[in-house]
Amino acid sequence: MDKHQISVGLDIGTTKIVAMIGRKNEYGKVEILGVGKSKSLGVHRGVVNNITQTIQSIQQAVQEAEAAASEKIEDVTVGIAGQHIRSLQHSDYITRPNSELVIDETDIDRLINQVHKLVMLPGEEIIHVLPQEFKVDGQAEIKEPIGMYGGRLEANFHVVVGQVSSIRNIGRCVKSAGLDLEGITLEPLASANAVLSQEEKEAGVALIDIGGGTTDLAVFKDGIIRHTAVIPFGGNVITEDIKEGCSIIEKQAELLKIKFGSAWPGENKDNEIVSIPGLRGREPKEITLKNLSKIIHARVVEIIEQVYVEIKNYGHEEQKKKLIAGIVLTGGGSQLKHLKQLVEYITGMDTRIGYPNEHLAGDSDEDIASPLFATAVGLVMDGLKRQDRKKAEQVAEEVVENEGEEEGTTTEAQQDIVTEEPKKERRSFLDKLTERVKEFLDNAE
8 A cells, every 4th residue: 555645643642542543535535544642641731741651652653553454654744732842812914015026925934934033931932823814904804815916014923822832832742752753733723624514614603622731722714713722621521520529439439520510410319329339348328419510510510711811812702703503512522411401501612522423434434433533534634635735746747847848738637736726825834843843753763
């Protein structure tokens, strides 16, 4: 099989590390060849805090995926999240030396590079600069200024900032596990690609990805990402509360949450009781489901309210910024019973659970189409997209070379790609970031 056709997503989470191998089938859907999952030991709230344990967990997940797919994994696309990620809005402008010429890529790159010079807190670096809309000579709401005339080019930007040391630590773990870093992607963006439709992104939607250690939020409107945030709470704090509130061990608390947990206390009758075996010769404990759901409810409300504050910060109450498609919940934490109803009750917005099955091949395993794997599926899709882009660039370069040698002998296939991709796509910041992290790791060896 052509090595370039497969892509590997590595989701380094707080509770689990997932390695997923996928490729595109003939219908353009993603076919998952193998999945490996291991318990994540060295990660706290999305940030690596024990390099050795994380490397072991990555290797375990990768070996499992390799065995399932009978493929050797070399390059991976990694997701970054964690409590150190924050975002801000920023406006900037450049004055063009010659307004007789049309605006092109270089002008936009110049404007974006200017945003990169923003002064950040120590240790922080700009990961992602996303232009929202442009203004040319005061004319507002321009989505694509390339090809227009104008002297002053302005734009509003959504700037995502993170701690560069945390990102390098992830790069270090990947490299030490014997893998190459093919790309870095923001996890909320990966999850969004896996579970949201283009219509939802146009209409306006908030994606809430409830993981083990963090809850990620990504807000889309008019097809553009408008706001991102990482809230340092997730499913683990709910388990922790059950453990404290019921005086039981963590393993039992986790099982209780998954099997009997509900986010809505009114659902359970007073006489519904679960008996939990006591530790070594002690009496079993009896816990009422009503109490269990009260504990869960209190913490879930806190998480949702924090997310809702972020959605309000984006400004969804303004008519122009209204999120018509409401909220989509994904991630392992979204599988909690009655969570959808609770989110609708708190926010007053339509809510659905996001499954990553829209982009998956029809015969995919049901387990893979679970919200638990949304980020991993998104990372595989991102890797495939990156490969397509590289391929298109190579073909375009070949065509240009061939044209120099002999005119008019382009094959039909090349012609198609060239007509589709006349301009070289602007390299994303995450590509540049990947290169910087790679360079840093090479020099640090």
